[in-house]
Amino acid sequence: MSAVIENHLFNLKFASKELLRNAKKCDKEEKQEKTKLRNYYNAFQAIQKGNLECAQIHAENAIRKKNEGLNYMRMSSRIDAVAARVQTALTMKKVSKSMAGVVKAMDAAMRSMNLEKTSQLMDKFETEFVNLDVQSATMENAMSATSTLNAPQNEVDKLMQQVADEAGLELNMQLPSGQMSTIVGASKNSAEQDELSQRLAKLRQI
Numbered sequence: 001m002s003a004v005i006e007n008h009l010f011n012l013k014f015a016s017k018e019l020l021r022n023a024k025k026c027d028k029e030e031k032q033e034k035t036k037l038r039n040y041y042n043a044f045q046a047i048q049k050g051n052l053e054c055a056q057i058h059a060e061n062a063i064r065k066k067n068e069g070l071n072y073m074r075m076s077s078r079i080d081a082v083a084a085r086v087q088t089a090l091t092m093k094k095v096s097k098s099m100a101g102v103v104k105a106m107d108a109a110m111r112s113m114n115l116e117k118t119s120q121l122m123d124k125f126e127t128e129f130v131n132l133d134v135q136s137a138t139m140e141n142a143m144s145a146t147s148t149l150n151a152p153q154n155e156v157d158k159l160m161q162q163v164a165d166e167a168g169l170e171l172n173m174q175l176p177s178g179q180m181s182t183i184v185g186a187s188k189n190s191a192e193q194d195e196l197s198q199r200l201a202k203l204r205q206i
Contacts, residue, residue: 005086005090005100005103005104006090008103008104008106008107009083009086009087009090009103011107011110011111012079012082012083012103012106012107012110013079013080013083015079015107015110015111016076016079016080016083017076019072019073019075019076019079020072020073020076022069022072023069023070023072023073023076024069025069026065026066026068026069026072027065027066027069029061029065030062030065030066030069033058033059033061033062033065034058034062036058037055037058037059037062040054040055040058071115075115075118075119078119078122079106079110079118079122082106082122086103105121106118106121106122109121
């Protein structure tokens with residue numbers, strides 16, 4: 001059974017990459033629609049009421065492609081997380097028949113690019129996985145920390161803030177006030193520490 005599941009896993013990972021390619025295609029098409037919208041406004045600066053239908057179509061197309069791309073990315077990420085969990089179970093030789101059946105059905109759904117069906121199967125898979133005693137308590141804690149389907153929000157926020165700081169940008173996020181103050185405070189403390197180090201270096205040179 002393991003060899004069959006591994007084959008289905010390979011197909012799921014391939015499908016995940018295909019979803020990312022579709023997401024990139026949607027992003028490109030969204031930008032094209034935005035360009036058409038800008039060109040429309042540039043060509044018709046004196047637009048009169050009732051002549052906005054073309055502009056509205058381009059705007060709707062851009063928004064639709066944006067949302068479509070985000071859905072592809074979310075599905076790709078979710079499939080990767082499910083594949084990682086099954087891979088862990090395979091390694092431990094703890095794949096149940098019910099889990100194998102769900103993975104097989106998920107593979108078939110992805111072949112037809114039926115995202116709604118795939119999402120329903122992933123919900124079923126998660127239920128199967130919760131009900132299955134795949135490892136000891138210690139290994140369960142380790143796996144839940146490494147293969148959780150959703151990244152901790154505080155880690156996501158901190159990473160976004162870090163990258164924004166490196167780029168010299170101000171990140172106005174809808175964070176809880178306490179969490180934002182913690183991030184800002186950490187940055188301030190780091191700056192103060194750098195300044196103190198510079199002063200000490202100058203004193204040593206005297």
